Amino acid sequence: MVLMTTVFRRVFPVVNEELTYWHKKAEQIPNKELRKQALASIEAKRFHCQGGAVFALLAEEYWKDAIRFIVAYQTISDYLDNLCDRSTSLDPDDFRLLHQAMEDALSLENDGTNYYGHRDEQDDGGYLTELVHTCQNVLQGIPYFSFVKKQLLKLENMYANLQVHKHVKEDERLDRLMRWYEENKEKTPTLSWYEFAAATGSTLGVFCLISYALSGKITEELAQIIYENYFPYMQGLHILLDYYIDQQEDKIKGDLNFCSFYSNQDQLKERLLYFIKETDKAVQRLPDKKFHQFVHHGLVGLYLGDEKVMGLDGGAKMVKELLRISGRTAKFFHWNVKMYYRFEKDRETS
Template identity: 45%
Template sequence: MRAPKHALPLMADVYRQVIPRVHQELAIWKRKADDIPDEELRSQAQLSIRHKTFHCEGGSILGLLSGHHSKEVIRFIVAYQTISDYLDNLCDRSVSLDPNDFHHLHQAMLDVFEPEKEQSDYYACRDHTGDKNYLKDLVTVCREELVALPSFQIIQPHLQDLAKRYTELQVHKHVTPGEREERLIGWFESTAGPLRDEMSWYEYAASSGSTLGIFSLVAYAAKDPRMTRSKAKRVYEGYFPWVQGLHILMDYFIDQKEDHEEGDLNFCTYYESDEEMLRRIGYFFKRAKRAIRSLPDHRFHRMITSGLLAIYLADEKVSQHPLLRRQQFALFRFGGLESMFFYMNGRIFRRSGQKTD
């Protein structure tokens, strides 16, 4: 099986293969979440599945890169994304502002990529601990799929790099509001390397906050048991930083009003003007398109990139916000007709009862 090269076959595969499989996997985790004894942990696990299903659906589209192994790859993607969404809920809506707590929680996302290592005590710094092994079971499922990949060791360093960036971002962005910016700037200065000349600290943070590179690497390793180190590097560099940055900037773009009301950090608010924000998102889109040119299945990745613009612009948060509605037309210029096609699909899909978070 080859990855779809055109929009119509892609959407057909999404509706026929990806969405049903994602919902089957999420149903398993929903039952486990319902069985968590601690009220707070149970509530956050349930909410993360109920309101962030879209994250698993969107990420699992990359499972189509794995050919006949899409079932196994989607199982991994749903479990890993569920870890991410659950921990994000625990940090966003927690009374804790302790970076040690956030570090222990997010160790789960790092433990996934060290299958031989004993799992950590993820709740070591908080009173709520009774999850009936919910988080450890998620880690275990991810590990089961990874150790079955003949090429796992080839992609492992890149997976660990992306996961480390992601977890460090989550720790820094959830601490006391007065410390967040200083911590993130210091992290940027110490870890961004040459990217310091190409983007701001908040754009670097956005580029570190996506799981798409991880999912793409796992999908290719499932398809190609003889995956080379050079191909793994190409996939890594194809997604980080530009595609991942575009992904999270669009996520923050539609969440500006909500994050302001909740007091949550939003990287789009750091731009000096709306014009600069739109210009930089367009720049990330152009750089993303350039980065994916060397990837196998280039047309598929091009559709993913165009879809990132469209699927977020189709969110109801945009239609309900006059300023975002005006700005969306500027962003559509970057994606053209392909983005418009995915936008219309996104609108139809949301009217069937789905939404982003």
């Protein structure tokens, strides 16, 4: 498992360096509420950056640039998610303007925008703008960025729409999400409205496109192949697994969880197995097939390795079945992730 060794010994340490930098920046945010949400997003969701940074290996000699982009972009995503989910606003205009930062991060321009224009909290000491500029600075070094821009913006636009629709007032969320699905269901006719929404909520396609672009191997044809084979199944599997492990936590906090819309655990298991199988098929159409298989099976192992799974009804049975269908790599990743988290926990308490 050379890829696994590389991830743990080379990728994760650089990710941790980048996150340490952004954590220090977050500590300096003047506004108390913005500082609180920025710090919480890094401390509770660092594994999002660790998982996403695996794609940096596709960037070859520019892998550290890829990590810099991935950590900054994912930190924007997690921070904004907290601002929409855990903070002081239920205003869709606020959410839309905040997520303009993610679109700006995928452009080559450095024009400043007041992303907090629709909320009371304003002064972040330049934190969000610096995250955006960090992404832009990496993109400026890509000679053929135009080859991936269309697909990047399509993925970002869907992501931003999801964040707006699912964070408004509780009595408006389902109507907005269902209407949005009706407008787009021809893109994913095999999915329910909540599965479509899940598939739009992943950043994996963005990280894959950026990493290939940094490697110099990107073409317009490859960019389209990546888009079509990451969305919807790879991305949908990613977010459904994320929601699966968070079911109890979201129930307590009153957060929308797409896994709650399945009629029972058997249907949930059946659909997760469907996403795993469809992702297997999609991976066969990609270059560097072994890498994408590693990511696919790694997702299953990563999420099912979370200790929260054992607190779910039928969690142990679900883990056994999904690991069985996902194969040896998923089982190996699952064991390693559990050992890694145990080591980190022991290290923090020693």
